[in-house]
Amino acid sequence: MEWEFAILDMLQNIQNPVLTKIMAFITMLGEAGWFWIVLGIVLLCTKKYRKCGVAVLFALILDLILANIILKPLVARPRPCWIREDIELLVRVPKDYSFPSGHTMASFASAGALLLTEKKFGIAACVLAALMGISRLYFYVHFPTDVLAGTVLGILCGIAGVYLMKRMQNTRLGRFYSDGK
Numbered sequence: 001m002e003w004e005f006a007i008l009d010m011l012q013n014i015q016n017p018v019l020t021k022i023m024a025f026i027t028m029l030g031e032a033g034w035f036w037i038v039l040g041i042v043l044l045c046t047k048k049y050r051k052c053g054v055a056v057l058f059a060l061i062l063d064l065i066l067a068n069i070i071l072k073p074l075v076a077r078p079r080p081c082w083i084r085e086d087i088e089l090l091v092r093v094p095k096d097y098s099f100p101s102g103h104t105m106a107s108f109a110s111a112g113a114l115l116l117t118e119k120k121f122g123i124a125a126c127v128l129a130a131l132m133g134i135s136r137l138y139f140y141v142h143f144p145t146d147v148l149a150g151t152v153l154g155i156l157c158g159i160a161g162v163y164l165m166k167r168m169q170n171t172r173l174g175r176f177y178s179d180g181k
Helices: 002-013 017-029 031-044 050-075 102-117 119-138 144-168
Strands: none
Touching: 002 119, 002 144, 017 031, 017 119, 031 050, 031 102, 050 102, 050 144, 102 119, 102 144, 119 144
């Protein structure tokens, strides 16, 4: 765990007002997954990208269940800012547990689903997802292994979301978003 604190402390040393504003904006996009939920709904409402929207929303539902309902309470890992209370936080102190990073996991769940359904959106989403994970380290609210686990588990949720979307295409509900392809 000391190596994780060393990384977090290094990021504390590079903080500056401009970078903090950028990171605050990025981390705000991940609050409660709102950005990804809205993106999934917007995609769902467009015929051309409806499958992408379905895959993203399925991935986010799986993410919610796995991260927030199962893993966070099961692992119950304290956040670094709870352990080192002397660190001045630039964001509000989260009340839930640290493992895995929910911001990162939801971001990579969405990015993974997008990458597999619409590559051009997926590449941009992967960049944003990576920045989201870094922002959580920058603000001292997650350990690097929380972010790494969120990345891996999020990608798996994205893959599963695409799988579920494809499985549902041949059902009555699937006809809603399938254009016969």
